[in-house]
Amino acid sequence: MKTADFDYELPQELIAQDPLEQRDSSRLLILDKKTGERTHRIFHDIIDYLHEGDCLVINNTKVIPARLIGEREGTGGKVEVLLLKRKTDNVWETLVKPGKKARPGMRLSFGGGLLHAEVQEVVDEGNRLIRFEYEGIFEEILDQLGQMPLPPYITHQLKDKNRYQTVYAKYEGSAAAPTAGLHFTEELLQQIQEKGVKIARVTLHVGLGTFRPVKVDDVTQHHMHTEFYHVSQEAADIINETKKQGGRVICVGTTSCRTIESAADGQGVVQATEGDTDIFIYPGYQFKVLDCLITNFHLPESTLLMLVSALAGKENIMAAYKEAVEMKYRFFSFGDAMFIQ
Known part of the structure; x- marks a missing residue:
């Protein structure tokens, strides 16, 4: 299976730069995964496709203002640090730009000395472990100095920070929003x-694993970066009971999907658990729990496009994307949505 098989043409102007004024007014493409049939609606019509006894699984992670702009102590050279994963209280795994100069021992300063940091070591994929030094509470300093880590394809300034959070965001830790949830x-x-639809709340802190480009030609050789996830006993019970009663488990976003598929045993029973997952779902994968998926439109050749192709079939997905382009749907994080049923 070639990475190039998941490429498609996307005009630049279809990349959504700003969120719509009303969250649930985006467009919604309904895709039948068995027949490939497509229907076009508005997102708030999703309620017509959810039935009593179904379960909606949402990811309640909260995006932190994880993008820090600072300078190298001594030279004053500009540096950008993206916080990916907290290792201990003061040590984070990060992505540093420019990366080549970020060697162990390099000192950094942010906010005119409000926050200092030192590069500790180079880890997997060239990421850096950085130890921060500060007085007071790190989260408060981050709130003051940090910027929302919008993807590079969004060039507009975000007017309202909350529009890059879901309305149910609760637990801080993500370097990116679980964007399918932004429509609710x-x-x-x-x-x-x-209507009688249960809601199961799980947590996956979105990191680089979700977005890192696939750089190998052979899809199966791609290795996912790990992301922390948590499934409570309550969420596991709701999902398992839904399956037992014959209801559908509908995930909001690929992160919710990866969470419950990581937490499921060989029999498809979701366990209350937490840890790091590097699950990579691509065509050929047999879903253990998920029945349907609410998702956005994803980047060409991305692991997310491979995941939806695993659920609905690559031909169905590529035909749906082609139609979405023709009908000028809005793509990516602030774009329109798709319901795969």
């Missing part, structure tokens, strides 16, 4: 619950 409003979630 509190009112819509309330209506969904009133």
